[in-house]
Amino acid sequence: MLFFSxxxxxxxxxxxxxxxxxxxxxxTLKSVDQFLNLKLDNISCSNESKYPHLSSVRNIFxxxxxxxxxxxxxxxxxxxxxxxxxxxxxxSARK
Amino acid sequence: xxxxxxxxxxxxxxxxxxxxxxxATPDKPLDFDxxxxxxxxxxxxxDDYLNNETFGNATDLGTDFDFGYGNGEINNGAVPTAAQVDxxxxxxxxxxxxxxxxxxxxxxxxxxxxxxxxxxxPMESLWTNQPMMMHHPQQPxxxxxxxxEELERQQQQQQVGVSHGQQQAYMGMPPMPPMGYGYAPQxxxxxxxxxxxxxxxxxxxxxxxxxLALPxxxxxxxSMPPPGMAPPQYQQHTLAMQQQPGAHxxxxxxxxxxxxxxxxxxxxxSPHLVQKAAHPASAAVSDFATPSPxxxxxxxxxxxxxxxxxxxxxxxxxxxxxxxxxxxTRRGSMRKHQxxxxxxxxxxxxxxxxxxxxxxxxxxxxxxxxxxxxxRYQLSQIVTDDPYNEDFYFQVYxxxxxxxxxxxxxxxxxxxxxxxxSGHRLGGRYKRADVALQRMQSxxxxxxxxxxxxxQKNRENFDGAKEGVLGxxxxxxxxxxPRRQLQIPQQRDEDEDISSSAIEDVVESxxxxxxxxxxxxxxxxxxxxxxxxxxxxxxRSGGRKFVLSLIETVYAEVLDLEALLRSGKETDSTHLWExxxxxxxxxxVSPFISILSFxxxxxxxxxxxxxxxxxxxxxxxxxxxxxxxxxxxIVTSSYKTNPDPSDSQLKKIELFQSVFLKIIVSxxxxxxxxxxxxGLLLALVKNNNVSFISTSKIGxxxxxxxxxxxxxxxxxxxxxxxxxxxxxxxxxxxxxxxFTALETKLAAVFPPEEYTSRVVVTSSNGTPTSATVGQxxxxxxxxxxxxxxFLASLxxxxxxxxxxxxxxxxxxxxxxTISRAEQLVKNVPAEEQQIALYQRDxxxxxxxxxxxxMGLVARxxxxxxxx
Numbered sequence: 008m009l010f011f012s013x014x015x016x017x018x019x020x021x022x023x024x025x026x027x028x029x030x031x032x033x034x035t036l037k038s039v040d041q042f043l044n045l046k047l048d049n050i051s052c053s054n055e056s057k058y059p060h061l062s063s064v065r066n067i068f069x070x071x072x073x074x075x076x077x078x079x080x081x082x083x084x085x086x087x088x089x090x091x092x093x094x095x096x097x098x099s100a101r102k
Numbered sequence: 103x104x105x106x107x108x109x110x111x112x113x114x115x116x117x118x119x120x121x122x123x124x125x126a127t128p129d130k131p132l133d134f135d136x137x138x139x140x141x142x143x144x145x146x147x148x149d150d151y152l153n154n155e156t157f158g159n160a161t162d163l164g165t166d167f168d169f170g171y172g173n174g175e176i177n178n179g180a181v182p183t184a185a186q187v188d189x190x191x192x193x194x195x196x197x198x199x200x201x202x203x204x205x206x207x208x209x210x211x212x213x214x215x216x217x218x219x220x221x222x223x224p225m226e227s228l229w230t231n232q233p234m235m236m237h238h239p240q241q242p243x244x245x246x247x248x249x250x251e252e253l254e255r256q257q258q259q260q261q262v263g264v265s266h267g268q269q270q271a272y273m274g275m276p277p278m279p280p281m282g283y284g285y286a287p288q289x290x291x292x293x294x295x296x297x298x299x300x301x302x303x304x305x306x307x308x309x310x311x312x313x314l315a316l317p318x319x320x321x322x323x324x325s326m327p328p329p330g331m332a333p334p335q336y337q338q339h340t341l342a343m344q345q346q347p348g349a350h351x352x353x354x355x356x357x358x359x360x361x362x363x364x365x366x367x368x369x370x371x372s373p374h375l376v377q378k379a380a381h382p383a384s385a386a387v388s389d390f391a392t393p394s395p396x397x398x399x400x401x402x403x404x405x406x407x408x409x410x411x412x413x414x415x416x417x418x419x420x421x422x423x424x425x426x427x428x429x430x431t432r433r434g435s436m437r438k439h440q441x442x443x444x445x446x447x448x449x450x451x452x453x454x455x456x457x458x459x460x461x462x463x464x465x466x467x468x469x470x471x472x473x474x475x476x477x478r479y480q481l482s483q484i485v486t487d488d489p490y491n492e493d494f495y496f497q498v499y500x501x502x503x504x505x506x507x508x509x510x511x512x513x514x515x516x517x518x519x520x521x522x523x524s525g526h527r528l529g530g531r532y533k534r535a536d537v538a539l540q541r542m543q544s545x546x547x548x549x550x551x552x553x554x555x556x557x558q559k560n561r562e563n564f565d566g567a568k569e570g571v572l573g574x575x576x577x578x579x580x581x582x583x584p585r586r587q588l589q590i591p592q593q594r595d596e597d598e599d600i601s602s603s604a605i606e607d608v609v610e611s612x613x614x615x616x617x618x619x620x621x622x623x624x625x626x627x628x629x630x631x632x633x634x635x636x637x638x639x640x641x642r643s644g645g646r647k648f649v650l651s652l653i654e655t656v657y658a659e660v661l662d663l664e665a666l667l668r669s670g671k672e673t674d675s676t677h678l679w680e681x682x683x684x685x686x687x688x689x690x691v692s693p694f695i696s697i698l699s700f701x702x703x704x705x706x707x708x709x710x711x712x713x714x715x716x717x718x719x720x721x722x723x724x725x726x727x728x729x730x731x732x733x734x735x736i737v738t739s740s741y742k743t744n745p746d747p748s749d750s751q752l753k754k755i756e757l758f759q760s761v762f763l764k765i766i767v768s769x770x771x772x773x774x775x776x777x778x779x780x781g782l783l784l785a786l787v788k789n790n791n792v793s794f795i796s797t798s799k800i801g802x803x804x805x806x807x808x809x810x811x812x813x814x815x816x817x818x819x820x821x822x823x824x825x826x827x828x829x830x831x832x833x834x835x836x837x838x839x840x841f842t843a844l845e846t847k848l849a850a851v852f853p854p855e856e857y858t859s860r861v862v863v864t865s866s867n868g869t870p871t872s873a874t875v876g877q878x879x880x881x882x883x884x885x886x887x888x889x890x891x892f893l894a895s896l897x898x899x900x901x902x903x904x905x906x907x908x909x910x911x912x913x914x915x916x917x918x919t920i921s922r923a924e925q926l927v928k929n930v931p932a933e934e935q936q937i938a939l940y941q942r943d944x945x946x947x948x949x950x951x952x953x954x955x956m957g958l959v960a961r962x963x964x965x966x967x968x969x
Contacts, residue, residue: 011484012496041484085499087705092495094657099491 009096013089014039014077023053023078024069030058032067043071474545481549485516490668517542640699642690649696653703655681660709675713682710684725691732692725699734701754704761711765716773723766727786730795730804740798741853749864758800767807776815776829783808784836792843796851802892809840810895837899844896848911851889858884883941890948897955905956916960919949924963
């Protein structure tokens with residue numbers, strides 16, 4: 008649940024998603040579910056000339072398993088809190 | 103043998119096609135071909151003589167009263183009778199006679215038939231009309247031609263020929279616009295169904311409900327997806343009708359059935375099984391279309407019969423109808439209106455039909471309850487009844503972001519997001535987005551309950567009942583328990599348990615032993631120790647792994663305590679205290695000191711302090727000051743042991759200053775008594791090499807904090823109540839001790855030139871830290887203010903002779919600083935004047951911190967008395 012919980016805090020923030028097929032999409036994260044499927048709005052493709060079919064796409068639903076990276080702004084993450092959350096997760100897993 | 107005693111086991115003579123197919127195992131879903139016993143295909147029924155017994159011999163059979171046995175013999179006899187009896191009733195005649203004949207209502211006809219046909223006339227009328235709805239203009243050929251069909255056709259031709267002109271009367275209405283007829287086909291269907299059922303008592307079971315649900319489907323035989331779905335009889339009759347000369351005219355009546363699927367489906371907006379909807383529809387229509395009671399009874403019995411069937415037969419068949427109906431409906435209806443409708447109407451209808459088909463293709467597959475159930479279980483995967491535990495990051499992050507105000511409830515957010523996700527945000531047909539949201543919120547509520555009921559942490563049994571509710575989740579990894587990069591055998595835990603329990607034994611045995619005495623016994627004091635080798639220190643406090651695991655234990659304790667605090671419960675710091683191992687004498691160096699060697703150990707300190715009592719804090723600090731020389735950060739920040747500090751080391755120093763030093767200062771200034779401060783200072787002086795500590799920035803800072811705090815309290819106290827003689831004398835004693843330790847080494851607090859320049863270079867290459875100051879990154883210089891602060895506080899607490907010693911020892915540094923300040927201004931080019939002036943002012947400022955204590959001030963290269 009940690010990543011789900013984490014990505015939920017990114018909702019309505021602008022992120023860049025790199026897919027496993029090398030397509031990079033920048034857009035506003037609209038929602039995320041427990042599979043880390045992502046819904047992006049107002050997307051723009053970083054390599055539009057290579058993937059022209061994406062130029063007319065405004066919003067997109069990405070299956071979580073196809074995501075390679077999600078690039079974030081540094082200030083979108085509270086690392087200390089994330090450490091705590093990770094520890095809590097590990098603790099609850101141990102129990 | 104009577105009607106109900108009819109032998110349901112198959113008659114021996116059976117050789118119809120349907121019968122032969124009847125080989126499927128009972129487990130398989132029922133198929134018409136399997137269940138239909140082929141009774142309609144008998145050439146000859148030997149038990150015909152029983153008909154009288156069953157139906158009563160007074161009944162005057164019409165043409166139509168042929169339950170499928172029809173052969174020439176019966177037909178010939180029946181046809182003329184039917185012509186008389188059924189006059190004024192035949193549906194088929196409507197087209198030929200036109201609206202003019204409207205008056206002859208079925209209502210009127212019914213009594214007539216009652217009179218003549220006795221108890222079984224209704225059946226007769228049903229039979230008469232049943233084929234009507236089967237008409238199809240375009241059915242030149244039947245796929246399979248059976249001899250039986252030919253017989254049927256003959257019969258039908260005769261019958262229809264006779265009954266032309268009666269059709270109108272049957273409906274009791276003039277030809278109507280499509281909508282008006284909307285239900286008609288359905289109304290008929292049950293009747294059609296009844297016939298076989300009534301005629302062959304064993305048939306009902308073989309005629310599962312799908313017959314009811316499939317009215318339009320039966321029309322064009324080609325359009326029937328499962329070949330066996332529509333009873334062959336339908337096909338036969340349909341064929342028969344198609345081949346009549348007047349058949350095409352009946353299309354006008356069939357037009358209604360074009361619309362009927364629409365009407366029917368609209369009725370089912372709340373998508374239930376088509377079949378279910380068909381029941382009320384047919385019932386309603388039979389009411390509407392046929393005032394005659396027998397007719398009504400028949401249609402009802404048609405509905406009733408399938409239910410008599412065993413459940414095993416019911417279930418699969420209803421499934422069949424569910425699957426096949428939309429498609430069959432669609433295709434059937436598309437064809438039928440080709441002729442009757444004008445081109446425009448037809449096109450419009452077609453478009454509409456196509457749209458509706460698209461929408462309804464799979465509509466009704468799930469009931470709202472089904473959908474709610476699925477939604478609930480889907481939601482149950484993403485909600486939790488314990489958000490602070492399972493959704494910790496999100497919850498706390500939101501609170502931090504909103505400045506402690508909890509915004510929209512988590513459940514509301516989830517409901518909103520899920521609506522977005524599922525595309526229901528528009529609120530469906532009535533555009534009631536608010537209602538949709540409310541509904542979803544209640545779903546979320548329920549989902550929380552589901553989540554609660556979910557087997558707790560089913561990490562061991564991934565195959566838990568609801569684990570894969572949302573699709574296939576491979577058992578090795580899922581969102582709840584992602585695949586781990588490292589598989590650490592659980593065995594290790596036990597080992598650690600053993601070792602830590604051993605430690606606890608040791609701790610217990612040492613309980614009650616005075617800390618200071620025991621530490622003296624252990625010779626923890628560190629006069630001789632001056633190693634940068636961190637591993638040596640760590641190994642003396644249990645080893646790196648042990649210390650790291652300690653830190654994690656501490657984190658776990660703190661997180662637990664914080665969770666308790668959040669939920670408003672009492673916190674008990676006993677476990678936390680134990681996990682800090684402060685009073686643990688099992689190691690040469692206290693593990694607590696080693697905890698502070700790691701950044702994460704330093705970072706947790708403020709949070710630890712939130713939970714410790716004052717007494718515990720004091721003990722902790724006592725331990726800390728006693729073993730200060732072992733502290734990694736002292737070693738790192740001393741120019742003697744670490745003459746070339748790296749960027750990361752400077753950062754560590756910075757972190758320690760900003761985190762731990764801050765705690766100490768705030769603790770000392772807020773709650774420490776004078777004697778307690780003295781106690782800490784004594785611990786520091788007694789157990790450590792003060793002159794070594796004073797070569798490090800952190801060490802000097804710590805000493806400064808202690809003596810300045812003591813000096814402040816002393817001044818406060820002297821202003822208020824009088825400092826007790828014991829306190830005053832012990833303060834003097836301790837100060838003397840400290841001063842003695844520092845005497846002759848005071849100049850050593852100033853780091854050499856090479857060290858400071860290295861620090862400047864390192865920190866200007868890396869991240870700027872407070873070790874250096876300067877207006878721009880290009881002109882950093884080593885910040886010596888901490889040294890002058892130390893000297894100032896030392897001088898402040900000392901007597902005149904102490905101050906004189908200090909000045910004597912650092913005289914060179916004082917004048918060196920002054921000359922450096924003056925040099926700065928002289929030798930710089932004009933454009934860097936500004937920077938140089940700032941630097942000079944800073945140097946004087948720091949120097950004057952110390953000089954002011956003794957009533958002196960340095961200005962413009964000279965030292966004068968402070969006025």
